Amino acid sequence: xxxxxxxxxxxxxVKLSSLIKLLGKNSTVIxxxxxxxxxxxxxxxxxxxxxxxDYSMKLTxxxxxxxxxxxxxxxxVLNLAKIISRIKPDTVLVQGDTNTVLAAAIxxxxxxxxxxxxxxxxxxxxxxxxxxxxxxxxxHISEFLFAPTELAKNTLxxxxxxxxxxxxxxxxxxxxxxxxxxxxxxxxxxxxxxxEFALVTLHRGENVDSKEILSSIVQGLLRxxxxxxxxxxxxxxxxxQRFGLDKKIQKSENILIVPxxxxxxxxxxxxxxxxxxxxxxxxxxxATSPSIRxxxxxxxxxxxxxxxVKAGYSExxxxxxxxxxxxxxxxxxxxxxxxxxxxxGSGHSAEKILSILRKTL
Ligand code: UD1
Ligand code: UDP
Numbered sequence: 239x240x241x242x243x244x245x246x247x248x249x250x251x252v253k254l255s256s257l258i259k260l261l262g263k264n265s266t267v268i269x270x271x272x273x274x275x276x277x278x279x280x281x282x283x284x285x286x287x288x289x290x291x292d293y294s295m296k297l298t299x300x301x302x303x304x305x306x307x308x309x310x311x312x313x314x315v316l317n318l319a320k321i322i323s324r325i326k327p328d329t330v331l332v333q334g335d336t337n338t339v340l341a342a343a344i345x346x347x348x349x350x351x352x353x354x355x356x357x358x359x360x361x362x363x364x365x366x367x368x369x370x371x372x373x374x375x376x377x378h379i380s381e382f383l384f385a386p387t388e389l390a391k392n393t394l395x396x397x398x399x400x401x402x403x404x405x406x407x408x409x410x411x412x413x414x415x416x417x418x419x420x421x422x423x424x425x426x427x428x429x430x431x432x433x434e435f436a437l438v439t440l441h442r443g444e445n446v447d448s449k450e451i452l453s454s455i456v457q458g459l460l461r462x463x464x465x466x467x468x469x470x471x472x473x474x475x476x477x478x479q480r481f482g483l484d485k486k487i488q489k490s491e492n493i494l495i496v497p498x499x500x501x502x503x504x505x506x507x508x509x510x511x512x513x514x515x516x517x518x519x520x521x522x523x524x525a526t527s528p529s530i531r532x533x534x535x536x537x538x539x540x541x542x543x544x545x546x547v548k549a550g551y552s553e554x555x556x557x558x559x560x561x562x563x564x565x566x567x568x569x570x571x572x573x574x575x576x577x578x579x580x581x582x583g584s585g586h587s588a589e590k591i592l593s594i595l596r597k598t599l
Contacts, residue, residue, distance in 0.1 A: 239599050241265045242327035242351070244318065246272030246338030248282055249410075249520045252501060253333050253357065255286040256412035256588035266325055267291040270314045270338045275472060281500045285424070286417060293321050303447065307337060307368065314341035322349045328599045329354045329382065333409070334519075335373035343376040352381035355401075356409060356591065359383065359390030360519075362542040366444045369519075369542075377401075382598065384591050386523075386582055387545050402598070406590040407583020410523045415585030418505055418529040425506035436464050436566070437511040438493070439518050440537065441471035449481045451557050455537055456483050458562025459515070464570060465492050466515070467507060469499040508532060513573040515566070519543060523582045526551045533573040535565045545581035 243265050245254050258267055269291035273279045283290070295317045300306035314337070322330060322345055330346030332339040333356040346353040358377050362370055377383060377394060381401045385391040386408040394403050429435075438459065446452050456478075459466060468487070470478070478484040487493050499507065508514065513533040514525055522543040525532045534552035546552045555565040 239264050239596065240325070240327045241354070241595065241599075242268060242322060242325060242330045242346075244268045244270065244330060244332055244338065244342035246270035246314070247334075247336050248273055248278050248498075249518075250333050250336065250338065251279065251282040251288070252286065252413050252520065253409045254331075255282075255288050256409050256416060257331075257356070257591060258288045260588050260592050266293070266327060268293045268318065268321060268342075269295065270318070270341070271295045271297045272310065272314075272336060272338045275498075277498050277500060278472065285421075285501045286413065303443075311337050311341045311344075314338060315345050318342060318345040319349060322346065322351060327351055329595070331356065332376065333357055335360065335369035335376070337368070337372065339376055340372040343379055347379045353379060353401075354382040354384070354591075354595065355380040356384045356406075357386055358403065359385040359387075359392075359394040360542040361393055362540045364444070364540045368443065382594070384587075384594075386587070389545055404590070404594050406594075407585075407587040408523050409587045409591075410520050411527050411580070411582050411585045412588050413501075414505065414524055414527045414529055417501065418509075421502040421505035422509065425502045427503050427506050429506075429510045434465065434512050435510075436466045436569075437507045437514045437516075438466050438468040439471070439514075439516045439521055440468075441474050442517040442538065443473075444539075445517050445537065445557060446471075446474045446477040452477060452481055453483060454559050455557050455562065456486065458559040458566075459493060460486065460490050461559065462563050462566040463492055464566050466494065467511070468493055468495045469497065469504070469507075470495050471498060505530075513569045515562075522546050522552050526577075526581055528580060528584060531575045533569055533575060535562075535569060537562065549579050549581045550577040551575060551581075 329352050331354040332342045343353045383403040384406045515535045517537045525534045535555045
């Protein structure tokens with residue numbers, strides 16, 4: 239069995255790490271370079287202790303978000319088609335909903351190689367999101383669909399996808415369970431027990447590319463007066479500067495904005511914080527892990543992780559200033575998690591995926 243694993247961004251590295259280790263020599267790892275800064279890519283491969291990719295691409299630095307996303311996908315398809323034709327894998331395996339995932343799935347099917355989609359069946363029903371376009375397209379051209387939950391499986395069934403669906407849990411939980419002790423030992427951060435803070439991450443295009451929405455969110459964070467640590471995604475840093483919001487944050491007394499942190503520091507911050515404020519998909523899942531168990535205030539209009547909301551780990555807040563202030567005030571007083579369920583599994587997803595691949599390929 240030969241599996242070509244294609245990945246290009248921070249969350250894909252995290253969520254494919256357990257599978258790469260388990261597959262070992264049965265895998266060829268191809269990195270598209272969609273995320274290119276060290277602290278958005280290689281740092282995660284180093285910390286999660288996965289081998290260097292067998293193939294690494296360098297994409298053109300892109301400037302214009304509308305036209306260049308098509309160019310980005312085109313560049314990946316062009317580069318990848320050569321590699322896939324050469325190595326002739328039994329499947330092209332992708333995870334999630336990024337442009338890398340769409341490009342790799344198109345390449346797989348057009349090179350007559352079946353596509354395996356990890357984290358299939360998620361929907362936000364928000365058509366502003368490029369991720370929603372990507373995952374719907376990929377789900378419909380995949381042969382093997384690894385749904386994290388029964389809900390995702392039912393969604394795929396209702397859409398009458400062509401491929402076979404299996405429920406496996408989410409590999410983000412594998413990564414935490416395998417790395418949490420090491421992360422706590424290796425993190426360079428040291429936070430005093432009495433320092434109460436919220437952890438903030440923001441990067442969704444529909445939030446940070448709109449001046450109105452980003453200003454509304456930043457106002458909510460500033461006016462809440464809650465102490466916060468905010469590791470900012472490079473896209474968010476650029477947009478905060480463009481809209482003149484960066485100085486307001488730097489001058490504030492409650493928000494500490496820092497560059498993106500690596501996996502070890504992120505796990506440390508997730509464990510130490512009182513609660514989380516985020517628009518990240520992966521963070522909503524990670525907060526449900528038995529090692530983290532933290533409340534997430536979701537700064538979005540919809541979520542593709544409703545299982546975590548239903549289980550009481552997260553709350554859909556929206557992007558309005560008043561709603562954010564109110565939700566933070568409430569979480570400051572009570573952010574206790576009482577749920578006893580793990581909606582995304584307990585950390586054995588890669589084993590389930592591998593056993594299915596062995597039986598089916
Ligand atoms: C992408 C994914 C998103 C995922 C996120 C994870 C798509 C459509 N979106 O969003 O689903 O949640 O990754 O973080 O694929 N940049 C840098 N350095 C980097 C990477 C990005 O400066 O290493 C900046 C560049 O200005 C770039 C912008 O961020 O143009 C956006 O990067 P891109 O990969 O297109 O999308 P993300 O917002 O990272
Ligand atoms: N993450 C990290 N450092 C950060 C922000 C996020 O290590 O500064 C991790 C996070 O814990 C999760 C992954 O990156 O494992 C999620 O990536 P992101 O939020 O960028 O993407 P999404 O999950 O929304 O696609």
